[in-house]
Amino acid sequence: MHKLGTLQAGPCSAAERRKDIWVTASSRRRIPEATVARLPLYYRALMETGERQVATISSERLAELAGVNAAKVRKDLSYLGSYGTRGVGYDVEYLLHEISRELGLTRDWPVAIVGIGNLGRALANYRGFGARGFRVEVLIDADPALVGHQIGDLSVVSIDDLDRVVREHNIAIGILATPAGAAQEVADRLVAAGVTSILNFAPAVCSVPEGVSMRKVDLAIELQILSFYQLRRGTGGTAPPRERTG
Amino acid sequence: MHKLGTLQAGPCSAAERRKDIWVTASSRRRIPEATVARLPLYYRALMETGERQVATISSERLAELAGVNAAKVRKDLSYLGSYGTRGVGYDVEYLLHEISRELGLTRDWPVAIVGIGNLGRALANYRGFGARGFRVEVLIDADPALVGHQIGDLSVVSIDDLDRVVREHNIAIGILATPAGAAQEVADRLVAAGVTSILNFAPAVCSVPEGVSMRKVDLAIELQILSFYQLRRGTGGTAPPRERTG
DNA sequence: CCGAGCTTGTGCACGCGTTCTCAAAGTGTG
DNA sequence: CACACTTTGAGAACGCGTGCACAAGCTCGG
Ligand SMILES: NC(=O)c1ccc[n+]([C@@H]2O[C@H](COP(=O)([O-])OP(=O)(O)OC[C@H]3O[C@@H](n4cnc5c(N)ncnc54)[C@H](O)[C@@H]3O)[C@@H](O)[C@H]2O)c1
Ligand SMILES: NC(=O)c1ccc[n+]([C@@H]2O[C@H](COP(=O)([O-])OP(=O)(O)OC[C@H]3O[C@@H](n4cnc5c(N)ncnc54)[C@H](O)[C@@H]3O)[C@@H](O)[C@H]2O)c1
Numbered sequence: 001m002h003k004l005g006t007l008q009a010g011p012c013s014a015a016e017r018r019k020d021i022w023v024t025a026s027s028r029r030r031i032p033e034a035t036v037a038r039l040p041l042y043y044r045a046l047m048e049t050g051e052r053q054v055a056t057i058s059s060e061r062l063a064e065l066a067g068v069n070a071a072k073v074r075k076d077l078s079y080l081g082s083y084g085t086r087g088v089g090y091d092v093e094y095l096l097h098e099i100s101r102e103l104g105l106t107r108d109w110p111v112a113i114v115g116i117g118n119l120g121r122a123l124a125n126y127r128g129f130g131a132r133g134f135r136v137e138v139l140i141d142a143d144p145a146l147v148g149h150q151i152g153d154l155s156v157v158s159i160d161d162l163d164r165v166v167r168e169h170n171i172a173i174g175i176l177a178t179p180a181g182a183a184q185e186v187a188d189r190l191v192a193a194g195v196t197s198i199l200n201f202a203p204a205v206c207s208v209p210e211g212v213s214m215r216k217v218d219l220a221i222e223l224q225i226l227s228f229y230q231l232r233r234g235t236g237g238t239a240p241p242r243e244r245t246g
Numbered sequence: 247m248h249k250l251g252t253l254q255a256g257p258c259s260a261a262e263r264r265k266d267i268w269v270t271a272s273s274r275r276r277i278p279e280a281t282v283a284r285l286p287l288y289y290r291a292l293m294e295t296g297e298r299q300v301a302t303i304s305s306e307r308l309a310e311l312a313g314v315n316a317a318k319v320r321k322d323l324s325y326l327g328s329y330g331t332r333g334v335g336y337d338v339e340y341l342l343h344e345i346s347r348e349l350g351l352t353r354d355w356p357v358a359i360v361g362i363g364n365l366g367r368a369l370a371n372y373r374g375f376g377a378r379g380f381r382v383e384v385l386i387d388a389d390p391a392l393v394g395h396q397i398g399d400l401s402v403v404s405i406d407d408l409d410r411v412v413r414e415h416n417i418a419i420g421i422l423a424t425p426a427g428a429a430q431e432v433a434d435r436l437v438a439a440g441v442t443s444i445l446n447f448a449p450a451v452c453s454v455p456e457g458v459s460m461r462k463v464d465l466a467i468e469l470q471i472l473s474f475y476q477l478r479r480g481t482g483g484t485a486p487p488r489e490r491t492g
Numbered sequence: 493c494c495g496a497g498c499t500t501g502t503g504c505a506c507g508c509g510t511t512c513t514c515a516a517a518g519t520g521t522g
Numbered sequence: 523c524a525c526a527c528t529t530t531g532a533g534a535a536c537g538c539g540t541g542c543a544c545a546a547g548c549t550c551g552g
Contacts, residue, residue, distance in 0.1 A: 032508070032509070034508080034510090036471055036474050037467065037471055039470070039474070040464075040466070040467040040471070041451075041467070043470075044449060045451070058529065058530090059529075059530070060529085065451070066451060067451035067453070069510075069511065071510075071511055071513090074529090074530060074531065075531080075532080077530095077531095078530085078532075084529080084530050084531080085517085085518065085519095085530075086516070086518045086519090086528080086529050086530040087518035087519050087520095087527080087529050087530075088518065088519070088528080088529070088530085089528090089529065090530090102474065103470050103473055103477075104473040104474060104476060104477035105470065105473070109469075109473055109476070111469075118367070118368040118371045118372060119368045119372070121364070121368065122365045122367070122368040125364045126364060126465075128449070128466055129465075129466060129469065132466055132469070132470060134466075134469050134473075172476055173469065173472055173473070173476065196479060197475070198472075199465070199468050199469060199472060203290060203374070205287075205291070205311070205312060205313035207313070211479065213475045213479075215468050215471065215472060217463060217465065218286075219369070219372075219445070219463065220286070220374055220375060220378055221283070221286040221287070222445050222461050222463060223355075223357075223378070223380050224285070224289075224349045224378060225282055225283055225461065226419055226443040226459055227349055227350040227351065227379075227443070228282050228285070228350060229282075229443070229459045230355070230418055230419065230442060230443045231349075231350035233442060233457065278538075278539070280539060280540090281539095304499065304500090306499085315540075315541065316541095317540080317541050317543095318539090318540070318541075320499090320501065320502085321501080321502080321539095321540085321541090323500095323501095324500085324501055324502075328500085328501070330499075331499080331547085331548065331549090332499050332500040332501080332546070332547040332548045332549090333497080333498045333499050333549055333550095334498080334499070334500085334549070335498095335499065335500085336500090493552100494551105494552090495550105495551095495552095496549105496550090497548105497549090497550090497551105498547100498549080498550105499546105499548080499549105500545105500546085500547080500548090501544100501545095501546080501547095502544090502545090503542105503543090503544090503545100504542085504543090505540105505542085506539105506540085506542105507538105507539090507540085508538090508539085508540100509538085510535105510536085510537085510538100511534105511535090511536085511537105512533105512534090512535085512536100513532100513533090514531105514532095514533090515530105515531095515532095515533100516530085516531080516532100517528100517529085517530080517531095518527105518529080518530085519526105519527085519528075520526090520527085520528100521525090521527105522523100522524095522525095
């Protein structure tokens with residue numbers, strides 16, 4: 001398949017815009033969400049191994065490195081286009097480039113963290129984000145005692161200045177690390193300030209309008225899921241094969 | 247759902263996995279994984295609202311509180327048994343009890359954290375875990391400068407004492423917050439010491455033997471997924487309504 | 493005791509994701 | 523060029539999860 005061109009680059013025409021089909025400059029087909037979630041795994045696997053000196057990598061090898069099924073790797077990559085060569089494998093450099101383009105890793109994303117408590121500080125200090133183009137540029141908190149405090153080379157900004165600072169830095173991605181009670185309000189303010197992607201650590205149901213993405217990470221829930229299966233095992237069940245990739 | 251599953255452990259042990267039925271003392275039927283992941287949501291929703299004075303709650307109301315579909319709530323709860331009353335709803339207290347029993351929240355789980363860096367410290371200081379019966383009892387790190395250091399009312403223990411301390415405290419659940427490079431080795435040591443559930447924050451593929459559960463939380467991947475959809479939106483696509491329960 | 497009004501529990505259809513499988517398409521050797 | 527070997531790409535089958543729709547079952551007022 002894959003007949004109608006990946007060739008036709010450039011911004012997609014208005015005619016192509018459909019509700020359920022994702023037509024973009026980079027890829028012509030809809031990429032399943034499960035695949036999107038695995039692309040970072042492939043990216044990381046390709047980056048980490050010294051495989052880059054080798055020109056090509058097979059789906060089998062990549063599957064092994066990423067910890068998934070080989071058929072899945074092939075199907076996932078086929079959504080990006082036919083980048084492989086039969087009998088040979090995938091060109092490592094090219095694949096890396098395509099994946100990072102697809103994930104938006106070729107550009108920098110300014111990020112804001114709201115709620116500079118235990119977790120927010122840990123995130124602010126984390127060096128791993130920058131490597132993927134996620135630059136934490138703004139730290140926001142409501143606690144007056146914290147405002148102005150220096151963390152790394154950033155100074156904590158008051159929640160009152162949220163709108164201004166978020167706009168100034170052109171923030172598209174916000175990280176929410178406030179207590180649960182403040183989550184919805186802060187999310188609303190972020191959205192109002194132009195943020196369209198939110199990563200939420202607060203254990204609270206929290207809704208955002210159409211056109212804004214929100215992903216939740218709830219560590220307590222993760223523990224409870226582990227506890228569930230732990231309990232089963234103790235009472236004679238078998239372990240669940242499950243493992244999540246964010 | 248999100249369901250971003252990756253099989254793990256031994257090579258190609260996929261086929262036989264699904265076969266086994268989960269029959270335990272507590273519930274007669276197999277509970278789907280997606281349901282297990284939502285039970286904590288229901289639990290939290292029930293605990294948070296003042297709904298407890300009200301004797302019963304309808305699936306519709308609970309769905310609203312938990313941010314899911316009402317039919318889903320009913321189906322999920324039906325896996326636990328027929329605890330509802332038609333025309334009335336679910337008895338709140340009883341439902342809470344059943345869910346917490348199913349999730350193993352009626353008992354205490356001693357937890358160990360390995361890797362007391364930025365993230366490990368945040369987790370160690372977090373008060374939210376204890377409320378669900380997850381008691382962080384052991385902090386472990388390899389850095390000699392950190393060993394003996396006091397965090398909260400716990401003292402950091404050397405990685406050399408991992409086996410002994412984990413056994414002494416009867417730890418079943420371990421949290422892995424070391425750098426990626428050390429993840430597999432630490433996981434192996436935890437498993438060797440008797441840990442059968444691991445929550446892994448290190449961005450690394452990491453395998454555990456059959457009979458051990460492992461869940462991964464990779465924050466960088468979450469950001470990359472957000473970035474993917476953010477990029478699409480910019481180029482004219484529609485936003486994905488997606489939000490993870492997990 | 494009956495009927496109106498709710499709410500649960502579940503059968504069912506549908507869509508998504510996974511994985512098996514194999515033809516197609518490449519490489520390399522003699 | 524023929525042939526053996528490798529590896530991709532995709533068709534197809536299957537299983538899981540979701541959500542609609544509705545009968546079964548409960549309460550309550552009269
Ligand atoms: N720390 C962890 O390991 C951990 C684990 C799981 C979940 N969480 C969740 O992450 C969130 C943060 O946890 P934490 O331990 O960092 O909490 P924390 O109390 O240490 O920090 C919360 C911070 O948010 C700030 N804040 C409160 N209201 C605010 C508002 N309206 N606007 C801006 N800032 C505001 C507070 O001043 C504080 O600095 C919580 O929702 C918590 O449940 C944390
Ligand atoms: N901090 C964050 O916000 C964040 C975000 C995403 C992912 N992560 C991941 O979480 C993990 C921890 O992150 P961090 O920021 O806390 O890192 P960190 O470097 O601050 O802490 C790591 C700790 O692990 C200890 N350690 C190293 N090797 C060890 C071993 N073999 N046994 C026991 N302890 C060992 C180190 O002494 C250090 O104290 C990393 O894998 C990181 O990629 C962290």
